[in-house]
Amino acid sequence: MDYIFLRDAKDYLNKTVVLKGWAFNFRSSGNIYFLQFRDGTGEVQGIISKKEVSPESWEECQKITLETSVEITGKIYEEKRSPYGIEMSVENLKIIQLAQEYPIGKKEHGTDFLMDNRHLWIRSSRQASILKVRNEIVWAIRSFFRQEGFILTDSPILTPTSCEGTTNLFETEYFGEKAYLSQSGQLYIEALIYSLGKVYDFGPTFRAEKSKTRRHLTEFWMMDAEAAFVEHEENMKTQEKLVSYIVAQVLKNCEKELKILERDLEPLRKIVPPFPKISYSEAIKILQKNGVEAKEGDDFGGDEETIISKQFDKPVFIEKYPAKIKAFYMQPDPKNPDLVLNDDLIAPEGFGEIIGGSQRIDDLETLEKKLKEFKLKPEPFQWYLDLRRYGSVPHSGFGIGLERTVAWLCGLSHIRETIPFPRLINRLKP
Ligand code: 4AD
Numbered sequence: 176m177d178y179i180f181l182r183d184a185k186d187y188l189n190k191t192v193v194l195k196g197w198a199f200n201f202r203s204s205g206n207i208y209f210l211q212f213r214d215g216t217g218e219v220q221g222i223i224s225k226k227e228v229s230p231e232s233w234e235e236c237q238k239i240t241l242e243t244s245v246e247i248t249g250k251i252y253e254e255k256r257s258p259y260g261i262e263m264s265v266e267n268l269k270i271i272q273l274a275q276e277y278p279i280g281k282k283e284h285g286t287d288f289l290m291d292n293r294h295l296w297i298r299s300s301r302q303a304s305i306l307k308v309r310n311e312i313v314w315a316i317r318s319f320f321r322q323e324g325f326i327l328t329d330s331p332i333l334t335p336t337s338c339e340g341t342t343n344l345f346e347t348e349y350f351g352e353k354a355y356l357s358q359s360g361q362l363y364i365e366a367l368i369y370s371l372g373k374v375y376d377f378g379p380t381f382r383a384e385k386s387k388t389r390r391h392l393t394e395f396w397m398m399d400a401e402a403a404f405v406e407h408e409e410n411m412k413t414q415e416k417l418v419s420y421i422v423a424q425v426l427k428n429c430e431k432e433l434k435i436l437e438r439d440l441e442p443l444r445k446i447v448p449p450f451p452k453i454s455y456s457e458a459i460k461i462l463q464k465n466g467v468e469a470k471e472g473d474d475f476g477g478d479e480e481t482i483i484s485k486q487f488d489k490p491v492f493i494e495k496y497p498a499k500i501k502a503f504y505m506q507p508d509p510k511n512p513d514l515v516l517n518d519d520l521i522a523p524e525g526f527g528e529i530i531g532g533s534q535r536i537d538d539l540e541t542l543e544k545k546l547k548e549f550k551l552k553p554e555p556f557q558w559y560l561d562l563r564r565y566g567s568v569p570h571s572g573f574g575i576g577l578e579r580t581v582a583w584l585c586g587l588s589h590i591r592e593t594i595p596f597p598r599l600i601n602r603l604k605p
């Protein structure tokens with residue numbers, strides 16, 4: 176008899192198979208016991224009839240508690256009326272481990288309680304659905320870049336310098352020296368374009384975000400992409416194509432999960448190129464028109480991003496920010512050197528910034544001047560300056576935040592549910 180996973184059940188209809196998994200719901204009705212059962216790849220209802228199973232199996236099923244692990248043997252068949260499309264008439268049932276009283280029940284629990292029990296909470300169908308959408312997004316990003324000829328590479332996590340400013344650096348001691356947890360792999364993949372042309376990385380990044388928000392984790396996953404001979408406009412084209420591809424893949428492959436999450440699909444179906452594009456100055460004007468006291472030189476927080484995003488039904492590019500409020504490596508706008516050739520891509524429906532990108536400074540002198548202006552010691556950046564000494568070329572890239580993208584596509588108001596074990600200013604456990 177075959178032991179199978181429920182995802183393969185359709186290949187075994189009307190056959191007797193073994194399933195192993197967990198009880199998530201059950202009820203008795205006289206001589207019939209209904210067991211709702213999941214194995215991580217699917218769900219099924221098992222029907223246990225007292226008349227048809229051994230006395231041992233019948234006795235076993237009476238003991239089942241929430242989250243008890245069980246092995247069931249029986250015939251699976253199509254059942255159109257079931258939400259799972261199949262049922263099993265159980266011939267034999269064996270408890271693997273009888274679960275103690277499960278702390279998460281059907282009643283409403285507070286967020287702190289659920290977060291403290293995150294290791295158990297992730298078993299719920301809602302949480303599992305989010306993690307499946309996350310998986311789909313990761314694969315979409317990887318397959319997009321593979322199709323586009325980008326090479327996957329890896330950036331270090333322990334680094335001697337900052338990439339995105341020094342205010343939120345995680346510092347650690349490194350054999351008598353200072354090291355920092357990476358905020359972005361960008362600087363390192365810039366080096367790789369001279370070897371591989373078009374590259375991307377995908378890894379954990381760290382920022383000691385000191386305020387509580389719905390959009391910031393202290394540990395999150397970022398995909399950085401970088402390409403030689405690509406300038407600002409083309410850089411945005413790649414971002415637009417990538418984001419449209421991710422949305423299409425999620426719509427195609429995560430129908431069931433999006434339904435469990437009750438995600439409205441209409442706004443997602445609109446996500447096709449081209450995306451609207453506004454300048455930083457135009458963004459300021461939009462804010463002012465909406466009663467926000469914004470002025471040139473201000474950076475945008477979550478509330479501002481939400482107001483801007485609500486003006487559009489697709490992601491919107493905000494480009495050409497003042498150089499002063501962005502990172503040191505961004506290429507000045509030749510038309511106005513106080514601005515930089517950068518873009519932030521803001522998700523629709525108020526889900527915030529999902530991508531930050533820019534053309535990079537490719538000229539040695541300009542970059543040296545910028546390091547000074549940003550009060551960054553040039554010594555640890557010598558290797559990065561070398562890239563401007565030996566065959567420098569125009570190049571651009573961007574970074575997409577995985578968790579922000581998950582929150583948007585799943586329609587989650589808080590980023591804490593987008594990653595299995597979130598790290599937040601007030602949470603390091605479990
Ligand atoms: O805009 P950021 O800071 O850009 C960079 O780090 C560039 N070096 C990327 C590059 O050009 N290769 O971060 C990129 C994205 C943001 O748009 C956002 O989606 C996400 O990373 N992000 C965060 N996500 C969750 N929690 C945080 N604290 C985040 N900070 C940034």
Ligand code: MG
Nearest residue numbers: 519528530531
């Ligand atoms: Mg940014």
